[in-house]
Amino acid sequence: xxxxxxxxxxxxxxxGKNCTLQCxxxxxxxxxxxxxxxxxxxxxxxxxxMTFSENTKSNGRYTATLDADTKQSSLHIxxxxxxxxxxxxxxxxxxxxxxxxxxxxxxQLKVEL
Amino acid sequence: NAGVxxxxxxxxxxxxxxxxxxxxxxxxxxxxxxxxQLPEEGLKFMVYLQKENIIxxxxxxxxxxxxxxxxxxxxxxxxxxxxxxxxxxxxxxSSPGSQRTxxxxxxxxxxxxVL
Numbered sequence: 001x002x003x004x005x006x007x008x009x010x011x012x013x014x015x016g017k018n019c020t021l022q023c024x025x026x027x028x029x030x031x032x033x034x035x036x037x038x039x040x041x042x043x044x045x046x047x048x049x050m051t052f053s054e055n056t057k058s059n060g061r062y063t064a065t066l067d068a069d070t071k072q073s074s075l076h077i078x079x080x081x082x083x084x085x086x087x088x089x090x091x092x093x094x095x096x097x098x099x100x101x102x103x104x105x106x107x108q109l110k111v112e113l
Numbered sequence: 114n115a116g117v118x119x120x121x122x123x124x125x126x127x128x129x130x131x132x133x134x135x136x137x138x139x140x141x142x143x144x145x146x147x148x149x150q151l152p153e154e155g156l157k158f159m160v161y162l163q164k165e166n167i168i169x170x171x172x173x174x175x176x177x178x179x180x181x182x183x184x185x186x187x188x189x190x191x192x193x194x195x196x197x198x199x200x201x202x203x204x205x206x207s208s209p210g211s212q213r214t215x216x217x218x219x220x221x222x223x224x225x226x227v228l
């Protein structure tokens with residue numbers, strides 16, 4: 001069973017709309033949680049990184065939240081643009097795991113006109 | 114400052130051949146990570162290296178796979194006697210240090226196809 005589960009698996013929204021992507025993890029204890037954006041055929045690009053003591057982190061139109069008690073994180077995208085179409089991946093770094101990252105399978109987001 | 118570079122971007126091999134994947138980390142980065150992404154799956158950690166040292170290879174198959182990061186030159190992921198199941202995208206990432214909060218910067222990946 002994957003230790004990082006994401007939902008929904010895929011999502012289609014209209015340009016300009018907001019959306020929220022979910023991540024549930026069982027990795028524990030963990031050091032930090034990251035969100036990456038991966039365009040088709042490209043490597044992942046870091047959006048946010050939060051330690052276990054942080055609740056929220058913003059990067060432009062991207063806002064990530066973290067609830068360490070319920071082991072949930074979300075990524076909120078505001079005023080979506082066509083270029084936001086990509087896979088959004090939740091990644092957890094376990095404590096004691098060195099720099100080994102555990103990846104979710106991602107949410108495939110498509111923004112349409 | 115060039116990003117993480119990987120070559121080749123696409124590699125086709127027949128079963129039984131060897132595949133060599135190269136990764137040049139970002140300038141100033143001495144930590145390199147290799148990940149594999151199978152179709153429709155998330156990235157899976159394979160190995161973590163520093164210059165001339167393998168720090169963690171717990172995600173790498175015990176046979177046919179090896180990795181190195183020499184003092185000079187790129188990091189190499191080597192797959193001997195490839196099989197169809199090795200077909201995947203292989204991503205390299207680098208970071209400036211070993212802090213757990215260090216961002217890992219990813220390269221564009223090498224897509225390996227085994228015929």
